[in-house]
Amino acid sequence: MERTDSSRISFINEEKRSYQAENITGTVFGGVRENLFPRHLELVPQLNEVYELELAYYESKILTDEQIIRNGAYFARVGDTFTRHFLMCSGEPVRLPQHSSSRLRSFFRTNQFKTGYATHGLFPYRGKFHPQMIKGVINVMGLKPGDTVLDPMMGSGTVLIEAKLMGIKSIGVDASPFCRFMTQVKLDALTVSLAPVREALENCRSVYDYFVRLAGQPNRGSKKRLERESGDLFVRDSGDKYAPRSKNRGDLPWGSEIPEVYDFLLLAYLDAAGYAERSDRKSPYEQFRAILERYLFVAEKIQLVLAGAESELAESKALEGDARGLPIEDSSIEGIIFSPPYSFAIDYLENDSFHLRFLRTDIDKLREGMIGLRGRTLRQKFELYEADMEKVLSECARVLRPGRICTIVVGTNNNQLSKIFEVPPDEVKGIDELLVELGKPHGLHLIRKLSRQITGMANTMRTEFIVMLQRS
Numbered sequence: 001m002e003r004t005d006s007s008r009i010s011f012i013n014e015e016k017r018s019y020q021a022e023n024i025t026g027t028v029f030g031g032v033r034e035n036l037f038p039r040h041l042e043l044v045p046q047l048n049e050v051y052e053l054e055l056a057y058y059e060s061k062i063l064t065d066e067q068i069i070r071n072g073a074y075f076a077r078v079g080d081t082f083t084r085h086f087l088m089c090s091g092e093p094v095r096l097p098q099h100s101s102s103r104l105r106s107f108f109r110t111n112q113f114k115t116g117y118a119t120h121g122l123f124p125y126r127g128k129f130h131p132q133m134i135k136g137v138i139n140v141m142g143l144k145p146g147d148t149v150l151d152p153m154m155g156s157g158t159v160l161i162e163a164k165l166m167g168i169k170s171i172g173v174d175a176s177p178f179c180r181f182m183t184q185v186k187l188d189a190l191t192v193s194l195a196p197v198r199e200a201l202e203n204c205r206s207v208y209d210y211f212v213r214l215a216g217q218p219n220r221g222s223k224k225r226l227e228r229e230s231g232d233l234f235v236r237d238s239g240d241k242y243a244p245r246s247k248n249r250g251d252l253p254w255g256s257e258i259p260e261v262y263d264f265l266l267l268a269y270l271d272a273a274g275y276a277e278r279s280d281r282k283s284p285y286e287q288f289r290a291i292l293e294r295y296l297f298v299a300e301k302i303q304l305v306l307a308g309a310e311s312e313l314a315e316s317k318a319l320e321g322d323a324r325g326l327p328i329e330d331s332s333i334e335g336i337i338f339s340p341p342y343s344f345a346i347d348y349l350e351n352d353s354f355h356l357r358f359l360r361t362d363i364d365k366l367r368e369g370m371i372g373l374r375g376r377t378l379r380q381k382f383e384l385y386e387a388d389m390e391k392v393l394s395e396c397a398r399v400l401r402p403g404r405i406c407t408i409v410v411g412t413n414n415n416q417l418s419k420i421f422e423v424p425p426d427e428v429k430g431i432d433e434l435l436v437e438l439g440k441p442h443g444l445h446l447i448r449k450l451s452r453q454i455t456g457m458a459n460t461m462r463t464e465f466i467v468m469l470q471r472s
C-alpha cells in the first residue's frame with residue numbers, strides 16, 4: 001500500500017531513532033571524516049570546504065592506494081607513507097624515506113596545500129585556478145599517466161603544471177602571447193638549470209640594467225605615465241615575437257646561453273615592472289631583486305623535491321591560439337579542464353598591457369579575439385560572449401573522445417547579469433547554467449556540479465561552480 005508523505009516521514013524518523021540508539025557512539029564520536037574515509041587515509045590539513053571533502057571522497061573511491069600516494073590531491077598519508085602532494089607542499093623530496101619528522105608535522109601554513117606550491121606562484125595571474133583543486137578534478141575525471149588533458153584557455157598554465165607533475169600529458173592554448181610565455185617559463189622552471197640564475201642574482205644590478213635598456217625604465221605607481229612617456233620603448237629591433245631568446249640573449253652581462261634561463265629572468269623583470277606600475281613602495285630595481293630572489297627560492301624548492309623523479313614528468317605543450325578554433329585533431333583528447341573569462345569581469349589585456357607590449361603584441365588586434373572583451377554595451381558584450389562560448393564548447397566536443405569529461409570552472413557575476421536582463425540578482429540565470437545549455441547540442445551533458453564559495457571583501461562574485469560535462 002502507498003504511504004502518505006506524513007506516514008513516510010514518521011516511518012523514516014522511527015528508523016532513524018532505532019539507528020541512533022544503536023550507532024550513536026560510532027557515528028558521532030567517529031566524526032564525519034572517519035565515517036567517510038578508510039582509517040589508513042589521512043587527509044591533508046586545512047581541508048575546510050565541502051567541495052574539497054567531496055573531491056577527496058571521490059579520490060578515495062576511484063584511486064588505488066599507490067595512485068593516491070603518487071597523484072592524490074587531498075591526502076597527506078596512506079598508512080605510513082606520505083603522499084607526493086604532501087611532500088611537494090612541504091618542500092620535502094618526494095623520495096623521502098617513510099618517517100615523519102617533527103618539522104614536517106609542524107609545517108602547516110594557510111593555503112600551503114591548496115596553492116603556491118611547485119611553480120604555481122611564479123607570477124600572480126588574476127583568475128588563476130586553485131592548483132590542488134585541479135589535481136583533484138584531474139583524478140575525478142579518471143585521467144591517468146599516458147592520457148592527454150587540454151586547457152583551451154590556459155591563462156597561467158595551472159592545468160599544464162599539475163598534469164606535468166602527475167605524469168599526464170597536456171596541451172594548453174591561450175589567445176594571449178604573454179600567457180604562452182608565462183606558462184612556458186613556469187613549466188621550464190621545474191627543471192631549468194639554476195646555477196646561471198644564481199649567477200644572475202649575484203649580478204642583479206647589471207641584469208636589471210640590461211632589461212631596462214631593452215624595455216625602458218618601468219614607471220612607478222602610474223600606468224598612464226607609462227603610456228605617455230614610454231612610447232615605443234618596448235619595441236625592439238626584431239620582428240621575432242620571442243626576440244629575447246634569439247636576438248638579445250647573447251648580450252646578457254653574465255653571458256648565459258640558455259633560453260630557459262633568459263626567459264626565467266625576463267618573467268621576473270616583467271613581474272617587477274608590472275608591480276612597479278601598481279605600487280611605488282619599493283624602487284623598481286629593489287622590486288626586481290626581491291622578485292628574482294623569490295623566483296629562485298621557488299624553483300630551488302620544487303627542484304629539490306623532484307630530484308631523482310624528473311623522468312616521471314610528462315610532456316606539455318603551451319600554444320598561442322584561439323579556443324574557438326583549436327589546432328587539435330578530432331577525438332584525440334582524454335579530458336578538458338578550463339575556466340573561461342568570468343563573463344566580462346576582468347580585462348586581461350589591460351592587466352597585462354606592459355608585458356604584452358614588451359612582447360611586441362598588437363593589443364588592439366588581440367582584443368578582437370578575446371572572449372568577454374568584444375562588444376561595446378554590456379548587452380552586446382553578453383551576446384558576443386554567448387556566441388563565442390558556444391564555439392568553444394563545440395570545439396571541446398570535437399576534440400574530446402566520446403565518454404570523456406570536460407570540466408568548466410566558472411563563477412557568476414549576478415549583479416552584472418541582473419543589470420543586463422533587468423531582473424533581480426537572485427533571479428538571474430548564471431553563466432554556469434548558460435554553459436550547460438550551450439554544451440547540450442554538441443553532445444556535452446551535465447553529470448555533476450559542485451560549488452565553492454569565493455571569500456574576500458572585494459569579490460562581487462560569491463560562488464564558483466565546477467561543472468562536469470560528459471561527451472556522448
Ligand SMILES: C[S@@+](CC[C@H](N)C(=O)[O-])C[C@H]1O[C@@H](n2cnc3c(N)ncnc32)[C@H](O)[C@@H]1O
Binds near residue numbers: 348
Ligand atoms: C580565467 S582565465 C584562465 C586562467 C587559468 N585557468 C589559470 O589557472 O591561470 C581565462 C583566459 O582565457 C583567455 N582567452 C580569452 N579569449 C580567448 C580565446 N579566444 N582563445 C583562447 N584563450 C582566450 C584569456 O587570455 C585568459 O587567460
